[in-house]
Each structure stands twice: as structure tokens, then as C-alpha cells.
Amino acid sequence: MSRHRNVRGYNYDEDFDDDDIYGQSVDDDYCCISPATGGRNGSDYKLDSEVVPKVARMTVSGKKQTMGFDVPSTGENGVAGASVRRGGSPESSAATLPSESTPKRPETPSKGLKGDEPSTVPTPGRSTGKARHTIDIKAELQKRLGGKPLLNLVVIGHVDAGKSTLMGHLLYLLGHVNKRTMHKYEQESKKAGKASFAYAWVLDETGEERDRGVTMDVGMTKFETNSKVVTLMDAPGHKDFIPNMITGAAQADVAVLVVDASRGEFEAGFEAGGQTREHALLVRSLGVTQLAVAVNKMDQVNWQQERFQDITSKLGHFLKQAGFKDCDVFYIPTSGLSGENLVTRSSVTQLTSWYSGLSLLEQIDAFKAPRRSVDKPFRLCVSDVFKDQGSGFCVTGKIEAGYIQTGERTLAMPPNETCTVKGITLHDEALDWAAAGDHVSLTVTGMDIIKINVGCVFCDPKEPIRVCTRFRAQILLFNIEVPITQGFPVLLHYHTVSEPATIRKLVSVLHKSSGEVLKKKPKCLSKGMNAIVEIQTQRPVALELYKDYKELGRFMLRYVGSTIAAGVVTEVK
């Protein structure tokens, strides 16, 4: 008798389809919601809500938790099973549920599930496989996009323009820094003799940065606007720290360029040796198209309109030359120290008399989030390696393409070793998955920490990234003094990697706009030229071609503290 009884694959849901209340308390089904959530979702009870506790949801939709892990329910059965098993944060599992509970809700009463059952019965065997996870992520991402998209913002500008203060004040006004901490910073900065740096201390946390009053490394944090979740990267402005700034800017989607409006300061930053130009060129070469220019310290010039317009026109001209479209650049007068025009529209009459545009926060909100290539194979560029508690170690980086889940195996190149991802953290919250565009921290096991350093790329084991020492690239030269010859030693900045390299061969010079070959095997390259060269690095670097991955194909060349060229990888040898 029991031979033809499908015990293992038995779908117990059939038994409960009739809203059978034997063995289930009515309370469980309908009233297991806290008053707060119930009040919010009263009418929408049938439709999804991310806040409803997982347990109630499960019983309502007819699946008993006690059935074990692989209980199939309907078409997206695996999702539910997965959430039960992983026990991830309520946020993610609650998020998974709505995606499958929505179709289920109307079906439960009508017993439409039965129709789906035959097709889903074989899935239990596969439910542990990747197929289930794929659906998981895509659906997840849809859900999340329906919410607030993630935006990576980098703050750049000349040294002492007020980047850290501006952002620190913004965070304070948004409530991410509580009053006591702010008060503590004020006291301590006054004691250290740097009273005006109180807001900057929110982002500059190392002792040395505070002592000297400079940002040395990119400070990372997050905040939310009305329609976006923003990962903020505060870049250093000093010439010496540009390599660190490049790492931050390479991960960004949009940028805020901060300029100092005070007399003389703007000019100092804008001339040839200043960082205003270099930073703007760098972010443009790294693929950022949208830019907000915060004309800071306007309170020092008494919010004068002519000064603002003077700066705007000069910058506008330069940014257009750099390649930014006029429609993608926005100018906002602000004051980081006093907090005017940051979060809310300013009330200073001197300003409102002639400026009626958006405040800085509103402008950040208005940026368009870029499309993420979730379909491409997984790529994560490591920007930091450290040992956290527990076994294994943590790597931080931005996912450039694809997605990742806990438990998956990834391959690290160039060490060419596989490891397992034990945990994922996004903005101090543990997650089970993450997709392209997220700046996450992965806890990995199965590999020696020595082998990984900043600049490695974690990728999909089935489609690994290429590693080479020699590659061909098309570069655009900036204003350089020294002409580039064969054997020229440069510093290659590719995402988070910075490697010394030499220009092995000058293959040809191309016409700036048409791209046709002007001269083969030139003797040397001078400024403004567009050329194809072969570059050889000292150690192997993991790279992708530009045509495969737009984000991963760009790099910069620097020499003696200034950027000489930006390029894209065309061929790997």
C-alpha cells in the first residue's frame, strides 16, 4: 500500500488548502500581526507587506513550518524553502515572501494550487540547486528596485574646498549622527585647535586625519534620500592621495564636485596645478556622467550672485570640454559650515532672492540611477582586506556585475583560488545576496588571507576574468609635459589596483574624433593624442576588455604625481 504513496515528495499543502482550521488556530491565520503593522496594512492584508512577521505569513499561505526544509509549495516554492532554511534577516525573507505570496493569496481560497502541483512536485529534488537561487535574486532585485535604487556617490574637489565638512553636516542634518556624538566632536576639535573641522570629523576618523585636518583615504558611509539609498564616498583632495581617490571614484556612479567660492581659493583650485581639474577629468574618464557642482563657502562671499555665476561659467566651459553634457551638470550654492541649502531649501534672503533651484539633497535625489548589469557573470573588485572575528576574512568591494549569495563558491584572480562566501554585509546589515551596484563586505573562507590583496577580482568560477601582464589599449593623453616614449614607466590605476607598468610599444596614433590611424609606430606621444599602445605590468593584473564590461575596461595612467592618460583595454595578450 505504501509503495505507491509518494512519501518524500508528498505535498502536504493539499491537506491544508481548504482553509482547514483543524490543527491551526484562527488566530494564527489572521491575527498574528502586531497592531502597528495591522493598522498599516489593514486593507492591504491580502496583498504584500514587508513588515508582517514571517511566521504568520507562512501559516496563512498554507505551509506548515514543521514540514521541514524542502516543502514545495507552488511555482516559486523554492523561495519559501530557501528563506526558511537560511534564516536570513527578516528583511530579506519577508521580501521574498511577498513575491510568491501575492500569486498565492488569491489562489489559496480558490484552490488553484492544485493546478500547479504536478509541475512543482519534481522541483524538491532541484530546490537545493542554483535554479532556485536565480529566480530568487532577480525577483529580489525587482522588489528592491520597486523600492529605492542604490546610488554610489563620490565627493571630489580641491583640497580644503570643504568636502568632508559639507558631507558631515549633511549627515548630521539627516540624523545619521546623533547630537551627543556631534557635541563630542565639537569639543574635541576645539581642544585640538581645529574647531572648524568638527563636521569633517564625522567622516575623517583616523587619528592622523583629525590631527592634520585632511582626509587621507576615502571615507565611506550611507544615507537615504526620498527616493534613493546613497553610498557616500568622501575622497581626499590632496594631490598625494589621488590614488586613493581613484579607488573611490572608480566605484561611483555620480559625483559631487565641491569648489570653494572664496576669493582666490577657487582660482587656486582651478588652475593647472589644482585638483578641481584633475578630479573632474578623472571622474569623467572613469565613466561618471552626472555631476552636481556644490559651490561651497558661499557665506564667505555673502551669497553674491555674480561670484556664483562667474564660477559657474568658468566651470561650465571646462566641464563641457572634459566631456560632461550640460544637461547632466547642476550647480548649487551651499555652505557646509552653516548648513545652508543642504537638506532643505535655504532661507537666507540674500540667496533666495536670486536662487530658486534645488538644495543639495534634492539634487542628489534627482540623479538617475544607472542600469546595473546583473546578467553578466559575477565580478567584484576588492578594495579592502581585513580579518574580522570568526574564521575566514572579509573583503570589501563594489560588485561590478552579476550577483552573489552566501554559500556560493567564487574564484579570486590573479591568485586563481576558489573560496566560499560565508556572509554578505551591506551597510552593516547582513544579507543573503547582493547584486551589481552594491558596495558590500564579503566574509570568505577557504583561502589564505595572504594571497588576497587590494586589487584582486572575485569572479564566477565558470567565467573567470582574464589575468595578464601585457595588454593592448587605446589611450587618450592629457596635458602632459614630458612626451611618452617606448619604455616609459607609468603607474597603472585600474579600479582598485595600482601597479607600476611600462609602455612597451607605441603601436599607432589615431585621429581624435574619427579614430583612423594617423601614424604607425610613432617615435613618441605628446599631449592630446589618441593612441594605441601596449602596456606591460610588473605583476599580473586581472582585467576585462572594455567592450565586454564598460565599467571594468577603463584605467588611468599616472606618472610622478599627475595623471597623464586615461584609457580602455582593447586586447589582452
Next chain:
Amino acid sequence: MKLLHKDIEKDNAGQVTLMPEEAEDMWHTYNLLQVGDSLRASTIRKVQTESATGSVGSSRVRTTLTLSVETIDFDSQACQLRVKGTNLEENQYVKMGAYHTIELELNRKFTLAKKSWDSVVLDRIEQACDATQKADVAAVVMQEGLANLVLVTPAMTLVRAKVEVTIPRKRRGSCTQHEKALERFYEAVMQAILRHINFDVVKCILIASPGFVKDQFISYLFREAVRQDNKILLENRPKFMPVHSSSGHKYSLKEILTDPSVTSRLSDTKAAGEVKALEDFYKMLQHEPDRAFYGVAHVEKAVDALAIDTLLISDKLFRHQDVPTRSRYVRLVDSVRDNGGTVRMFSSLHVSGEQLTQLSGVAAILRFPIADLSEPEDDSSSDED
């Protein structure tokens, strides 16, 4: 190096007796030796002795051998020169034609005999025996997580130690990992300094970095020195000099050697002179490209036109080439000298020499512009990598 005896005849054959005194002299000797020369020096040979009873014993005997040079090996890190060849002269322990490897030792004279002594080689002997310009500078180029400890002598740049550590970046809320890792990094660099730098010989120790790493490191160094009561460091405190550089990689050495504060402090070292010459070449290449040439073919054409003002040539080209190639380069050098131009020999161990080698090893600044040469020449010279 001490020149003890020189005996060169009219047809340029002859012999020279030298005594190397320091490690750098080994480098000079390496550049002097050619395959086919004969080298006479004192060395140790393992000899098999057979006693009357038939038992074989081996003993090490010190003897003077004359070899015909076949292979030359130079270890730049240890500055050891080993020469292998066949025995030319009768010797009580070694048969004629038997192979032997001589390891040249400091403070032991050797005699070098060549069939032809050209100007380049004679120049080098003079340079090696020159008592002036023996400034030794030690430099530490560093950035966060990377440090190169380099010893710069007139003819060589030796990387004595390289420290590479991954330093975690600061994160929201916790900087302790960053600071602890930095401390460990400084500790490692300090150990390297104590181990590799000979404080008696070195005149100056440059600490170079972008940003504030150098200042932090120097304060760490002396704090530890005081704590550990390290007399050597405390005595040599004035020798440490912070300098700015753009990165922690080896080629940043060029920048610090041309830094004005460094050159004012030290007398003009040869290394700095070479860097300056290369800079001049690049400047000329930028402003008047027709007056700056590189590549053997181009430079030869310029030589034929008697146009060369300054010739920059790497000593790698003269080392152990077959005779026709070598004489080609020697001819270049001689003709430039005859026409009143200056020849700067770049040591291939220096950073500037490495860059020149990448640039084909020979470059020239001309007196007057010569129109750019035809393409076919171009292809052949840039194809070799």
C-alpha cells in the same frame, strides 16, 4: 679600485693589474671582462691527493691561476663576481685546459689581459679608480603598505629590501585595524633599515613618500629608538632626511635624487647627474623632437652627420657582446668624442639607466635638427622588444 700596473702596447693589446676594494668595484670589473680575455687571480682549488698507501684525500689549496674567460656571472644583490674558464698557464695543481671558476675577492689583486683595449674600457678603469664620488646614499621610498629600501652608489642602485603589507582601510566606526597594521608595517621597515644599512658608509638616509607617511615613519622610528635605547639610530639621527615623492615604487627614486633639497645636501652624485641628463633628453624630445633621437640606427645616422652634442648610452650595450656589435658601439662613442661631444655612460643598475635601456639603450641630443628619418628603419628597430 686600485690600479697597480698598466701595460698597454701600441696595438692596444696588453694587461692591467687591479685590486678591488669595495663591492662597487666588482660591478666595474663585471663591465670590464669580456669573453676571451685572460684573467689571472688567486683562487682556491680542490686537489685530490693520493698518498702512498693509495688512500685518496682532498684538500683545498690556494693558488694563482690564469684563465681564458668563458662565462661571467654577477650577482647584484651580493656583489659577487664569478668567472669560469679554462686554464692557460702551467700550474702544479691544475692541468692545462681544465675548467675552473674563480670568485673574485675583495682586496686581492687580479690581472686582466685583453687583445684590444678600447676607449670605453679604459674610461671605466679610470672611473673605478677615481677616489672621489664615493657618496653612498640609502633611500627608503614608501607609501602605505609598500616600502623599497634602496642603496644608491655611484654606479649601482641596489634594492636591499622590499616590504609589502596589506593595510586595511579605515571603515565607518573602526580604525583600529588600520592603525595596528600601520604600526606593524613601520616595524618591518625599521627592521629592514637596521639590518641592511651600513651606517658607517652611508652619508645620508632619505625617507621619501607621498603624503605624511614619511613624517609618521620618522617619528615612529625615533620613538622606538628611544624606547629600545638603540644607539646606532640615535647617533645617526641627523642623517635621516624626509623628502617628497609621488609613490613608493622604485622609479620614484628619480624624483628624489633631483629634489633640490637633496642635491644641496649631498655633493652631486653620479646617479643624480644621470637622471638630469635623461630629463634633458626628454625635454628636448618634447620641445624640438628633431633634435632628440633614440635607437641605434637613428643615432648612427646622426653621428655620420656629425650632429651629436650629447650621447646617452647604457653600459649594458658594452657588456659581453660579440666583437662586431661591441665595436659598433665603441665606434659611436669614439666618434662622438672626436667631434667634441660629451658621452654619458649610464649604469644599467640605476633607475635612469633602466629607463634608457627600455628606450633601446642609446639616445642622443643633437646640435641641430635633422629631419625625421624614413619609415623602414623605424619598423626594424621598434619590432624588437
